[in-house]
Each structure stands twice: as C-alpha cells, then as structure tokens.
Amino acid sequence: MDFWYALVVGLIIGAIFGFILQRGRFCMNSAFRDIILLKEFKLAKAVAVSLVVLMVGFAIFAFSGIIDLAPKAFKPWSAIVGGLVFGIGMVLAAGCASGTTYRVGEGMMGSFVAAIGLTTGALMTGAGVLSTAKTYLQEVVIGEGPALTLFGEFNADLTPIYMLIIGIIGIILMLVFWGLPAIKKKRRANEPLIKFENFTKSVFKKGYPWWVTGILIGIILTAGYVASNGVVGITGGWMDISLWFTTQNSVMWAGFIIFGIILGAFVSAYIAGEFKFRVPKDGFMILKQFIGGGLMGFGAVTAMGCNITNILGGVPQLSLHSIVTGACIMFGAWIAAYLLFMWRDK
C-alpha cells in the first residue's frame, strides 16, 4: 500500500469511525458487561445491528469482486484463552480496544494508560517473552481448508451467499421485533418519527440512538474493508505506531486509523462540549487500567484479533474462530464484572 494512500484514506476513515464511536458511546465493554451488570441492552443491540449491516455490506462487495473475504482459520485454544483473557482485561481497563482508543480523544488519561498497556501486552505476545505461549495456543487448528465457517469450509462463492441470507434475515427480525414496536410507541404518543428541525443538534451535540450507531458503524467498517481489502483492527494499529518509532519505511495503514479515531473522537467531543482532560482520582484505578490493557493485548494477539477484528470483522464473515472468540470475550467480561462489581452486592 502506498504511504500517501494509507495516510489520507486511513486518517479519513479512522476519523469518521472515531466520530461515530464517540457520538454513539460505542464500546463492547459496556455492551457485553451491562447485559448482566445493569440489565441494559442498548449497546448490545447496536453491536447486533452493526453485525447484520456488515454481513450484507461485506457480501455485496465480495460478490462484485471488490474485496476478498479472508475469515480466520479456527484455532480453538487461541480463541478460547485469548477471548477470555481479552474479556477480563477489557473490564479492568474500562474499555474494549476501540472504546479505549476513542476515549483517548475525549481526553481520558486512564484510557491512554490502558492503550499503552494494550500496546505493551500485544508487543510482548507478538514477538516478546509471551510469544511462546501464543505459539503454543495457536498450534491446534481445526479444519482442512483455509478457514472453517459456520457452514463448513470457507468458499469464496458460497460463503457470501450465506452471509447475505443471514444478514437479511437478521435485518428483518430486528425490524419486526425492535423497529415496529418503537414506531408503534411513537405513533401512540403522537410524536413524529424523525424530528428534522433538530437535525444539526442531533448530529453534532447529542448521543446517537443505538440503532443509528449500529448502522453507521456497519457502514464505516464496510468502507474500511473496501479501502484496504482487509478488516479494520485496533490492536494492530497501536502495534504499528510502536513500530513506527523503531523501524524505517513502515507503511502504517492501521496506525493512521488509530490517529484518525483519536482525532475524530476529539473533534466530536469538542463540538459537543464533552472534551476534558480527566485523570482517575484513584491511583489504583490507573494501575488496573494498565494491567487490563496488557491482558487485552495478550488476548488480542493470541486470538488473532481484538474485539473489532474478530467480532466486527470475522463474525460477519461467519468465521468459526471469530464466533468462538467473540463468545469468550463476552464470557470473560461477565466473569470479571461478576467478581468486580456484583459479588460484593450479594
């Protein structure tokens, strides 16, 4: 990839992504954890909406030959251990890989510390002292072909068809079960469906409703795949930035995405009056966020992807590896949330 292409397109896509993340307060840590902790489902629904949009989006561009799908090979131990460690880590770090990144742009120093932890953990696992553990966990591979999907081995012609079918069924189910009741409720209350007079305010000043966030995340990540012919990744981006300090001639598409996210989130937060330098009052909290970040870094490299790469990149391609990793990230988050917040209340 050309350096200038990576710089300009990476920054633009990253910035739009960061803007949406900040407006939508989109974070999988909150999404998964709050299913059990606060019984709050809005962000989890946003994740579900973005998944079906991505399935349809990826499928369309794969059909037209613009992108090559590349689901990951199923490495069960790497998915299970990596996913669980990542899930526990993100609760400690108070943000998933993408959540941590956009909060840096909001001025949250705790998240910046978590991002440094993430990079450190990822580098240690990628090539440093923990790489033996990663190699060991990635040894077992299930499947004969390139990658096992939900419907057998990956097939460049058939898999997009399954993706399209599941995506469309998903969209219909969501419209029926979530969309229609909401519309009916608004009708009954005699509210207009969309308030146009507040359009600028809704776009730049307020948090987005979960379904808007989900659709926009789906669209921008599809655009990211099309622009680079690969999934957008967060952990890889932070590692790219660290390589930039030590290596010459590193073209860093993923790194520019990170800079873009931080920039986009900053602009979004600034316009809405939500930018402020914030440092956790409790020093122990900063340590926890660093350790949590480190665990996420280990988990992401071991499972061959963070929450964005696996859940919003691999799951839409029906990769079994990404589905198992995603489920384990969620379980990991539940275990950590239970031990940290709920156990004491019993």
Place this chain on the structure above:
Amino acid sequence: MVDITETLDCTGEVCPYPDVKSKRKVKKMNSGEILEILIDYPLSAERIPETMKSLGHEVLSDEKIGDSSWKILIKIK
C-alpha cells in the same frame, strides 16, 4: 433550592463505576432524601437518569454544568 442530603462525586471515573456507585448509594438512602451526582463521563451521564427513573426515583434535575460535566439531582422514592 433543594436540600442536598448527600453528594456522590464520580468525576474522573468511567463506566461502570458511576452507574454501580450511584445504584449502591440510592439503596442506602432513605425516602425523600436528595442525592447529588457529579459526573464527567458522557455515557453514564446519559444513562443514570434513565436508570434512576426505572428504579422509581425522581430525577429533579439533570444539567450540563461545563465541558463534559453534569450535575444530576435524584429524589429517593
């Protein structure tokens, strides 16, 4: 002016701490008392008033007092 019984300062904290702490706090307080929550994390600032309403408490006010700073007043049911 309302009489504030207690203040919960959640500034500098990210979710779920403000959410969990405010939930724990209102459980310990008595009916009619007023809790003031100071917060600078957008997601929780949007979510706490909703959570409090669903728990049956009354949200007396919910105002933005500066850059990414909110003050929420809750009357315990």
